[in-house]
Amino acid sequence: MGEAIERLHGQRLGEWAEVLAHHFGRTADGARAIRYLTLAGEKSLRLFALDEADARFRRAVELIEASPGAVDDAALAEALLGWVRVHYYRKDFKEIVALLERYLPRIQALGQARGHALLLFWLGFSHAVALRVAQATPLLERSLALGEALGDEECVGYACMGLTYAHLGWGGRAERLALERFALRASEVAGRRGDVYLGAKAAYGLAIDRLLGGHTGPARAAAEQVIALGRSAGDPRTVAMGLCALAYVDALPIAGTLGSPPLVARIRLALATLS
Structure with missing residues (x-):
């Protein structure tokens, strides 16, 4: 049956990923089972069906482990990239570290x-x-070097965003300037690629860093950039992230007290947007 679906729907196999994963999972064709489990996991992830995505990526990795030589390590990397995003959406960074350190070699x-x-x-x-x-x-610097060597702008942008957070709130003027360069480079990549998530995370990191340094004006400007990105994309979660950053600005003693009307209003608006 799986082969027939492939012949009939060769240009739309993603739509049949779950069926094909189920079919080939009951055969000895490990390579196809892994391929379609990964495609099905990506489809579930796009729908934010995290439990389904988790099960499919987990099964793909299990099959890779159980079928040495069925696929190359590039297929493992593809499955892992999907699986770590499941853990990211769950805010389970501990599991991301455990998973990737296991497969780092x-x-x-x-x-x-x-x-x-x-x-x-x-x-x-x-x-x-x-x-x-x-x-x-060092991990993020290696990621950046690889992205530059490959000429892969997405890899470069994400490595720079990660380095923004690695420099967050520590060091002196040199570190602050380095963070700003990384955030700007990530934002430029995001703008060219239309990647709202990347642009918002870079701007949010810059906002928090400026806030930690007591520079409320630049912090506010970066937070407002996050809000603008979210509104332009119709993405309420990004808008809420920017509103929370503005709330942090208003929480500083020099910007107001914890009970200040601007802070309370923004917290309420952020919570309403997230719900």
Whole structure:
């Protein structure tokens, strides 16, 4: 049946990914089962069906482990890239680190490959948000170097965004300028690619860094940039992220008290937008 679907719907196989994953999962064709499980996982992820996506990526990786030689490590990287995004949406950075450190030798064996660069980004970014700067920085620098060597703008943009967070709130003027350069470079890539998520995360990181330094004017401008990106894309979660950053600005003593009307109003608006 699977072969018939492939012949009839060769240009629309993504629509049949779940059926094909089920069919080939009951055969000895491990390579096809892995391919369609990964496609089905991506489809579930786009629909934010995280439990389904988790199960499909998990099964794909299990089959890769159980079928040595069925697929190359590029297929493993593709499945892992989907799976780490499931954990990201769940805010489970601990699991991202555990998963990628387990497969790091195989990831590194990919050499100059897009999957290698992006997985290094996710590992470094997960360390950065946990404030493990010493672990995050070299991983993100390697991700950036790989992206530049490949000429892959998306890899470069995400590595720069990760390095923005790795430099967040520490060091002196040189570190602040480095963070600004990384955030600007990520924002430029985001603008060219129409990547609202990347642009918003870069601007949010810049807002928080400026806020930690007590520079409320630049912090407010960066937070308003996040809101503008969210509104232009019709993305309420990005708008809420920017509103929360503005609330943090208003929470500083020099900007107002914790009970100030602007702060309370923005918190309420952010919560309403997220609900």
